[in-house]
Amino acid sequence: xxxxxxxxxxxxxxxxxxxxxxxxxxxxxxxxxxxxxxxxxxxxxxxxxxxxxxxxxxxxxxxxxxxxxxxxxxxxxxxxxxxxxxxxxxxxxxxxxxxxxxxxxxxxxxxxxxxxxxxxxxxxxxxxxxxxxxxxxxxxxxxxxxxxxxxxxxxxxxxxxxxxxxxxxxxxxxxxxxxxxxxxxxxxxxxxxxxxxxxxxxxxxxxxxxxxxxxxxxxxxxxxxxxxxxxxxxxxxxxxxxxxxxxxxxxxx
Numbered sequence: 178x179x180x181x182x183x184x185x186x187x188x189x190x191x192x193x194x195x196x197x198x199x200x201x202x203x204x205x206x207x208x209x210x211x212x213x214x215x216x217x218x219x220x221x222x223x224x225x226x227x228x229x230x231x232x233x234x235x236x237x238x239x240x241x242x243x244x245x246x247x248x249x250x251x252x253x254x255x256x257x258x259x260x261x262x263x264x265x266x267x268x269x270x271x272x273x274x275x276x277x278x279x280x281x282x283x284x285x286x287x288x289x290x291x292x293x294x295x296x297x298x299x300x301x302x303x304x305x306x307x308x309x310x311x312x313x314x315x316x317x318x319x320x321x322x323x324x325x326x327x328x329x330x331x332x333x334x335x336x337x338x339x340x341x342x343x344x345x346x347x348x349x350x351x352x353x354x355x356x357x358x359x360x361x362x363x364x365x366x367x368x369x370x371x372x373x374x375x376x377x378x379x380x381x382x383x384x385x386x387x388x389x390x391x392x393x394x395x396x397x398x399x400x401x402x403x404x405x406x407x408x409x410x411x412x413x414x415x416x417x418x419x420x421x422x423x424x425x426x427x428x429x430x
Contacts, residue, residue, distance in 0.1 A: 181285070184239065184259070185293050185306065188283045191235045192297035193304055195228050195265075195281050200300060202227075208273040219339040222273045228265035228281060236261050236283075244416070246391040258288050262394035268367030272299060282369045284394035293402070294395025296369055305373055307402025313376050322405040322424035323378035331381035331427060333359035334371035338388045338417075355384055372396025375422055376403035382423040387412045393420050 199207065207227055213219035229247035236243060240255035245263040253260070261283060266272060268279030281297040285308075293308030305320075307313025313320050325331045333356060356362045363380065365371050368388055374380035376399040383400075385393075397407045397420070406425040409418045421429040 180259075181292060184241075184285055185295070185311075187236070187239070188261075188285065188293070188295040189304060189306055191232055192281050192283050192295045193302060194235075195231045196297040196299055196302050198231055199224060199228055199281075200302070210269065210273045213339075217339075220270050220273070222266070222269050224272060225266045225269060229263070232263055232265055232281070232283065236263070244391065246389065259292070260286055262286055262391050264369065264391040264394075266299075267369040267392055268299075268365075271366045277366055278370060279367055280369045280373075282391065282395040284391075284398055286394060291394065291398035291401060291407075294369075294398030296373060296395055296399070298370070305376070305399060307376065308398040309401040311402050313399050313402035313404075315373075315377060320377040320403050322375060322400070322403045323381050324426065325381045325424060326426040328358040328382075328427055329360050331359050332361045332363060332374075332379070334363050334365060334374055334380045334383040336364050336366070336368055336371065336385050336388070338385060338392075351386065355386075368392040369396040372400050372422055375405055375424065376400045378403075378424070382421070382427045384421040384429065386419050387414060387417045388420055389414075390416045390418055393418060397422060 207224040210220050210222035240253050242253040242260035243251040264282040267282045271277040272279040279299045284294040285292040296305040305315045371383045375383050400422045407422040409420045412419050
């Protein structure tokens with residue numbers, strides 16, 4: 178097995194075991210949360226920190242650099258261009274309030290390019306993984322993007338990130354213009370799961386402005402592995418991106 182294959186196997190093992198660990202120890206204590214003082218629409222739960230520690234402890238021995246939502250950028254002992262990008266719990270509000278599914282997200286990138294992504298879905302413990310040249314899979318079954326070509330017949334996923342300035346009239350107009358062409362619009366509360374819907378063909382496109390890289394790093398790889406296309410540009414905040422992902426038949430124009 179080559180290096181990427183070994184790291185993929187490790188990431189799948191770490192993700193599923195972290196999910197099992199969280200659910201087996203979930204007595205309600207892990208669902209305690211608070212709103213951030215610095216980013217007023219950002220929510221942090223005890224589960225975020227619990228999972229962060231669990232995942233980082235198992236990935237640090239690889240020597241690769243790490244970027245985690247909870248711990249920030251952590252240098253590795255290796256000079257490799259590979260690094261892990263981790264969101265210990267994407268969809269924190271979904272998890273703590275019982276609103277919907279969430280996911281443990283582990284991605285491997287080479288410089289600024291996704292190599293693979295792994296998602297452990299909560300509470301089902303389903304495992305999704307994939308990347309360009311690797312294919313994409315959900316519970317080891319191949320998944321592919323849809324063949325929809327007409328935006329008026331398409332399902333579009335998006336969200337409103339915590340760092341998006343909703344006080345700006347331009348932001349509101351931008352959201353309306355973004356969703357206007359599509360037949361149906363859905364907000365799932367977790368960018369990684371929105372991208373998974375594109376990868377499995379349940380949705381046809383996804384876009385979000387000022388979304389953090391750890392929210393989308395694994396999902397972007399899944400879309401590419403499933404035959405879709407992803408375009409990402411730097412946002413106005415550190416580690417933020419403006420992302421458009423689709424089945425490859427729909428454009429951002």
